[in-house]
Amino acid sequence: MSLSQSTLTSFLKRSAPETHDADDGTSNVVHSKKKKSEDNKKKYETKRIRKFQPVWQKEFDWVVYQEETNKMYCSTCRKHAELADKSSPMYIGCGDGIQGFRRETLTAHSKSRRHVVCHTRWLNDQKPENRPLQKIVSRISQESQARLEKLFNTAHYIAKKNLAFQKYASLCDLQAKNQVDLGPNYRNPNPNPNPLFLP
DSSP: OOHHHHHHHHHHHHHSOOOOOGGGSHHHHHHHHHHHHHHHHHHHHHHOOOOOOTTHHHHSTTEEEETTTTEEEEHHHHHTTTTSOTTSHHHHOBOSSTTOSOHHHHHHHHHSHHHHHHHHHHHHHHOGGGSHHHHHHHHHHHHHHHHHHHHHHHHHHHHHTTOOTTHHHHHHHHHHHTTOOOOSSSOOSSOOSOTTSOO
């Protein structure tokens, strides 16, 4: 072994962290400190009195705190009980105990599937036009209204020009050929025999 190799080897041996044998007692000291720290934390948690933090209502706008009962609950889930998980601590109301006043309880509830469904329903109740079915009906009614307006304009043109109403169907076909969306309904010049059931 050359001089540079032996110097490097001795340097590495000196800079490496020293390992202690189990016999010298240092590993036991480290272990006992960790155990003492864990024990202190457990004692603290058992003696700690948790309280509702009003700041939580800013982050979780659905949480309600009742001072009389010293419990918090989810107003959104209670409002939509048919969709909510009725066994959830946030539906029943939680305070003291295992599921007590903890931010983790609120965070977990806000991510729960049933709460998300209730919250979506609540948002839809706030703006009915955002409901999926309402969006479809609105779009269909807008399309139908635009088609009916074009058909009425065609019928008005025939009446204004004193043309025979038999030309109505051919004028509608001409407009369709020119890519005007009139839809398939109300293009028949014959009146509907049963006005309660329009096509």
